[in-house]
Amino acid sequence: MPLAPDQLATIVRHGISRLRLSVREWQAIASTRRGTRRFSLTFPHEVARTGRRGGLALIEIFAEDELDGAELAELGFSLLVGRVRSVGATATLDSRVVLDFVLPVTSSLSILLLEGIVEPQLRPHAAALAADTTDYRAVSERLGERIVELLNEVSDNTPALQRILAEHERERRFTSARALQQDAVSLALKAFGATDEAASISLSGRDTALATVPLREDAVIEHDARWVPGWDFIDSDVTGRATFARLGEQLDIWTANHRPLEHLLGVDLIYLNESRGALVMVQYKMMEPQPGGKETVEVDGWSFGRPEEPEWLVRINDQFRDEVARMKRFDRDLEPTGDYRLHPGAFFFKLVKRNAAVTTSGILLSLGHLEHLAERGELEGPKGGLRINYRQLGGHYLRGEGFVELVRSGYVGTRGATTDHLLALIRATLSEDRAVVAAIQSAVPRD
Incomplete structure (x- = not known):
């Protein structure tokens, strides 16, 4: 077209x-x-x-x-x-x-x-x-x-x-779900083992999340210009899937969206490392700036006030709690004697600063870490609300590169029957009109 x-x-x-x-x-x-x-x-x-x-x-x-x-x-x-x-x-x-x-x-x-x-x-x-x-x-x-x-x-x-x-048309800053989808595709390619050159993907179709462009309402991927540097294009369909191959491996990336982007509240990345039988899901959340108060600084006997640096917060509302509750229903290790994992859980949260450049890495927390913070009362916010305080975490989180290495090696993620159960969660997420970007790594059949 x-x-x-x-x-x-x-x-x-x-x-x-x-x-x-x-x-x-x-x-x-x-x-x-x-x-x-x-x-x-x-x-x-x-x-x-x-x-x-x-x-x-x-x-x-x-x-x-x-x-x-x-x-x-x-x-x-x-x-x-x-x-x-x-x-x-x-x-x-x-x-x-x-x-x-x-x-x-x-x-x-x-x-x-x-x-x-x-x-x-x-x-x-x-x-x-x-x-x-x-x-x-x-x-x-x-x-x-x-x-x-x-x-x-x-x-x-x-x-x-x-x-x-x-x-x-590529998003330059984290201002919408579109930018989060863009970041999710990049993270998927890195987790798959793509080089720096292949850490971005450009595909056709106006408002297509696969690449550096936004998702269209029906998530149709047109049959032109599907291109990833260093990868060969094999096939595609109008369900939002594009398949690429490199060095005997296969990469499938899906988008699914049946609602206007402005009504989306988050983007999920689903990564299945088939060679390790490990599945990991990342949910994106925006961190909002909160103006700080004033602090008193003393220099050589003189004191003066200056504004504190703003805090970056993720407010945990009823929707957030409901999402966590749904994750917890599936966050079970059904085969503890299976393949070795440092962490057998599937769910992680990626927090990005609103309006930050999309080249910034953001931070990642596991669902278990989030629950740990809640149990210790470290998520309590004003007026009885809850919040994640970026500053108070004090570096106790994963950055993107470290997380990607854990996913690629199979050191984190589900195993055995748990992986099968979470595939059902993926289908449920799609049926509930959640925007989803999935990257699946598998060996290309020898025949």
């Missing part, structure tokens, strides 16, 4: 540039460690800065001689689109332009400029761009808009454009 006009406008608004590379330059880039997924080039400052950070790059591959022409034909494409990831000075006279999310598109820039653009007011600009052999330059907004429209008319080009759009 082509992008909507407002989606195209989002892409164009961030700027468009044109990069020319010879076939040999493209082949040299393809032979590097990261290949064509992400690469950088240097240009004089005034050239590099004609392209805007975050903008769309039209990458044109050209042949310098007949031999190059044959190799270009073998490539099967001569035009790609990518994103200008960054522009930064690297030397006194030069800046580096980093490009990523590069994918080929159907058609060539020459055809688009010389045949596709028929508007009289744009023809002179199109001819000038076609004749320009500058390695890197900006494209005017009107001309760039028309080029993107022409690319969007070809359905095969939609995945490449959607991947650029996904980055523009």
Whole structure:
């Protein structure tokens, strides 16, 4: 499905540039460690800065001689689109332009400029761009808009454009359930053993939680642009599942959402390590800032008051208590003599600061730890309420990286019959319209 006009406008608004590379330059880039997924080039400052950070790059591959022409034909494409990831000075006279999310598109820039653009007011600009052999330059907004429209008319080009759009629509801060889903996918990939490069996922579909984009109400994952760096796409369906494979292992990630995001109160990540028979579930909660009082500071006999640092609190309301009660019904180790676990429980809470950058790690508490705090009276809040005090925890929690290692190794999580029982809880969660992101690790069948 082509992008909507407002989606195209989002892409164009961030700027468009044109990069020319010879076939040999493209082949040299393809032979590097990261290949064509992400690469950088240097240009004089005034050239590099004609392209805007975050903008769309039209990458044109050209042949310098007949031999190059044959190799270009073998490539099967001569035009790609990518994103200008960054522009930064690297030397006194030069800046580096980093490009990523590069994918080929159907058609060539020459055809688009010389045949596709028929508007009289744009023809002179199109001819000038076609004749320009500058390695890197900006494209005017009107001309760039028309080029993107022409690319969007070809359905095969939609995945490449959607991947650029996904980055523009990605949540940057923890302000909603959408950002929590984004973090859940990242955590799932890390728990699966993905490299830093594969710690994010970009998939098609407007408002799709799988990737860096929000969930759509029906959670339909479209059949284009499903992409994880370092993984091969195998299959997908409209239930919100995408399957990837890498080095003999398989990763399934599901999203399920049947309610508008604004009505969601939390996001769950479900991770099943099949090789260890261990299941772990993480529920996300927002920490809200609470203004502190004043403290008195004495310096050299002088005293003065200053505001205390704000506290970060998670209020435990009736809904929270109900969720914990449902977890506790399933939080039982039915096979204590089974595989070894440091902690045989399934349930963890991930606490993130509202409005914090999504790159922050947050903290994790097990359900058992939460109950321990409650028994000791450390969750008591004002007016008879309950709260989790981030400061009072004093570092007594897990960070994301440590938690991921425990999950990957199978040192935490359920075992045996408990795992089977919790799969029933997953189905119940889905049926209750809870937003769920699940990552399942399993070996690819030998046949």
